[in-house]
Amino acid sequence: MGVLRDASATQSSAHWRPTRQRKAVLSALHERAGFTSAQELHEALEADGTTIGLTTVYRTLSALERAGQVDVVRGKTGQRLYRTRPTDGHRHYLVCRDCGFSTAVEADAVERWAEDVAESTGFADVEHIVELTGVCDRCRVTSTAQDSSGQHTERRLTPGR
Secondary structure, eight states, X not given: OTTEEEGGGSSOGGGOOOOHHHHHHHHHHHHOSSOEEHXXXXXXXXXXXXXXXXXXXXXXXXHHHHTXXXXXXXXXXXXXXXXXXXXXXXXXXXXXXXXXXXXXXXXXXXXXXXXXXXXXXXXXSEEEOOOEEEOOTTTOEEEEEEOTTSOEEEEEOOOOX
């Protein structure tokens, strides 16, 4: 990838030792539909009968991130949220600040910009993190309309998804 590296892939997957607990965390992460917190993952593992400490879940997620096996975004409260990384590389996501819904976005322009910055400044091993947040259609307040009495009311979009 030239002089540019994804921030979450700073160590090779050779540093990943597949212990029983790490395999359980990775398996539980694969079963989740979207991004999830370490606490939610820990609760899911415990509910399924896997005895594992929350610290172990955090350490495992950190090791998975270093190995380039997970993507990470920040949630509404700033907590880190994880999901397994697609086999074709890291992605950038647009995440709803209200409900947490996420969607992968094309970021070729971001990748090119980061590579150009690295080249023009003479830096090597440049890493980048891009976080995009917004409010999805389901959560977005579309307008403040006045009703016939002159009072303002809020309407929410509820499109079928």
